[in-house]
Amino acid sequence: MHSAVLAIANIPVGDHITAKVPGLGTLNIDTIYTTAAAALIVMGLGWRMRAKATAGVPGKLQLTWETIVSSVSDQVETNLGPKYRHVVPLAVSIFFLVLVADWLEILPGIFHNTDYIPSPSADVNLCYALGILVFVLTTAASIRVKGIGGYFKHYFRKPVVMFPIHVIEELAKPLTLGLRLFGNLFAGGIMIALLISFPLKLSLASVVFTLIWKPFDMFIGVIQAFIFALLTILYYQFAIDTGGH
């Protein structure tokens, strides 16, 4: 999509309500609000589940939590082993926060030119924050397992000529992790903005396409949350893997 076209359709791209805060620089206030909202929803749902949790027949909310927690636990247990059980809360938190953040944009905002509440995942700040956090944690785990020398040795694994590629491969991990989420959600917002910007005589098509697109966008939200959590576990696995290289 060419930015000129987006400009003609008056579609905001990377447009945020900002504020300058000393020490932190520019803050995207809207992203912070929506992220906080997503966080509160996740914590609220967790609290509600905790209050109502039963060892008997679980309700839908408890079942959702149990399904996610047990499948993440299984993944961690089989890929990383019981020593890395602390990765479970990380992956579960990432999954739920990203999922709720993605789903915040469920309402297309007719009068907003884009989604009613744009997802905070459509802002690189949240995506990078999570991606770089995972990168730092996995790198730390790798150094803990292999030692500093062992960690850097894997950049020089054979063929040594590929050293630059190995470095780029490693640095690309947090970047791709963050940008994958960002791109998908950002594109979802632009799709809605495009559909809303249809001229009045195409308003029926606009509504129909929006109704078709939105559920798909929600599905993308689930997939992205799932991929982010899964890749977190897999990056841990690559990081602590001492055999083969």
Next chain:
Amino acid sequence: MKAVFASNFLVPNGTFIVELVIFFLVLGFLARYVLPRVNEVMDERQNTIRQALSDAEEAKRRSEEAETEYRKAMDEARTQARQLVEEANRLGEDLRNQSRERAEAEYQRIIARAQGDIDSSARRAAEELRGQMGDLVVTVVERVIGQAMDQAAQKALIDRTIGEVEREAGADNGAGNAGASR
């Protein structure tokens, strides 16, 4: 305070730190309050299920034991019943054998007594016959020779005659018995 393209939207700004802080809050909350509870109820449920399974296993084992005992008791009862029947049969057989033996003995006794009677009668008859035959022989001989015989001669004659007669009678008897047994 809108800033369209104020900076490249792919470059993060200070929001990054705030997002990180929010995420840590969520992570801490879930790790502290939510996940332990989820794991707790899941463990509890698993224990309940495991308990139910082991109970069912126990019940099955008990019912199998009961069945085994029942079968054993049935087998024992059957064996006992068979033994009782055999015992009864054996007793019946014994009783039959005993009465048969008693009857046989009685029969033999009667036969023996009858045989004894017959023998003694025969002996008496033979004695009588022998006495009469002695007198007859002496009388006939005295008539033939025309004089009386002395005591010793009479005895010798009688003995010789009776001995011959008995020999002949014995030979006849043997032939007669052989004929009768055929």
